[in-house]
Amino acid sequence: MSLHSNRRVDSVVDLVGDTPLIRLRSVEERAGGGVEIWAKCEFENPGGSVKDRAARQIMLDALADGRLAGKRLIDSTSGNTGVAYSMIGAALGIPVTLVMPANVSIARVNITRAYGTELVFSSEMDGSDGALVMARQMVDADPDRYFYPNQYANPSNPKAHYLGTGAEILRSLGDRLSHFVAGIGTTGTIMGTGRRLKEHSRSIEVVAVEPDDSFHGLEGLKHLGSSLVPPIWQPDGIVDRLLAMGTDQAWEASDSLCRDEGVFVGHSAGANVAGACEVARQAGRGAVVVTVLPDRGDRYFAPMKWERQYVW
Numbered sequence: 290m291s292l293h294s295n296r297r298v299d300s301v302v303d304l305v306g307d308t309p310l311i312r313l314r315s316v317e318e319r320a321g322g323g324v325e326i327w328a329k330c331e332f333e334n335p336g337g338s339v340k341d342r343a344a345r346q347i348m349l350d351a352l353a354d355g356r357l358a359g360k361r362l363i364d365s366t367s368g369n370t371g372v373a374y375s376m377i378g379a380a381l382g383i384p385v386t387l388v389m390p391a392n393v394s395i396a397r398v399n400i401t402r403a404y405g406t407e408l409v410f411s412s413e414m415d416g417s418d419g420a421l422v423m424a425r426q427m428v429d430a431d432p433d434r435y436f437y438p439n440q441y442a443n444p445s446n447p448k449a450h451y452l453g454t455g456a457e458i459l460r461s462l463g464d465r466l467s468h469f470v471a472g473i474g475t476t477g478t479i480m481g482t483g484r485r486l487k488e489h490s491r492s493i494e495v496v497a498v499e500p501d502d503s504f505h506g507l508e509g510l511k512h513l514g515s516s517l518v519p520p521i522w523q524p525d526g527i528v529d530r531l532l533a534m535g536t537d538q539a540w541e542a543s544d545s546l547c548r549d550e551g552v553f554v555g556h557s558a559g560a561n562v563a564g565a566c567e568v569a570r571q572a573g574r575g576a577v578v579v580t581v582l583p584d585r586g587d588r589y590f591a592p593m594k595w596e597r598q599y600v601w
């Protein structure tokens with residue numbers, strides 16, 4: 290029986306983390322056999338993605354040291370982090386404002402609004418950078434009203450993975466683990482998990498997957514060469530190498546996971562699994578590789594219209 294089946298919790302916040310590892314046998318075969326490939330099911334977090342971990346740590350740390358006292362959290366994300374802030378804000382009684390470009394998908398608007406989040410729309414012409422600039426202007430204009438967490442620079446983001454993801458993987462696989470592979474967005478997952486794993490053993494190889502081009506279709510991931518480098522990205526001594534991943538290869542890996550394993554995940558998960566497969570093939574027999582499935586595939590569908598009354 291799983292440990293989870295008897296779990297009783299006080300709040301949805303306590304459901305974040307402690308995600309299961311799933312073995313991906315079809316991927317092991319593709320890597321040539323004789324290896325183990327495991328994936329951390331981050332889509333099992335209550336907000337549906339890995340970002341629940343960072344959002345929870347960021348908000349709990351800011352509550353603990355007073356940065357959030359009497360303030361609203363404001364950020365410029367419309368993706369998984371926005372959902373995570375909204376969910377945890379609702380559970381902890383912290384008001385949340387998200388700035389999004391006006392052309393953001395109706396799904397993101399509906400999900401975040403359902404939690405009571407205030408939405409502010411920036412010009413769709415200015416994209417996500419325009420939303421970021423607007424959020425910063427709002428903070429500058431009224432610093433007493435807002436707490437701006439800046440997940441790209443906030444040490445609580447990698448800390449969530451140091452205390453959670455990394456420690457959980459070690460509890461599951463301990464000294465058998467040989468490689469950890471994860472895609473980079475804010476870089477919180479790889480920095481925090483990598484740091485924890487390297488502390489356990491320098492011989493665990495940590496591989497960061499990044500899109501092979503600045504124009505890519507891997508939501509959540511960043512091409513470092515053409516992006517603002519996140520201040521939390523401090524790879525020395527933690528990340529052993531970068532692996533470039535094509536959008537087509539990642540999308541194919543997502544499709545195969547769904548068909549061959551019954552695991553329906555987003556495209557950054559496909560990138561991670563394709564990366565894990567390559568790393569396992571290169572390492573050869575005996576490799577024990579862990580990667581991450583950040584979110585579910587249905588997050589990328591256009592949703593059914595969300596209204597109080599349906600006509601069937």
Ligand SMILES: Cc1ncc(COP(=O)(O)O)c(C=O)c1O
Pocket residue numbers: 338339340368369370472473474475476477478479508509510555557558583584
């Ligand atoms: C779907 C998805 N995959 C991967 C990532 C990357 O994780 P991190 O920001 O910890 O590097 C994110 C982050 O936003 C994400 O939303």
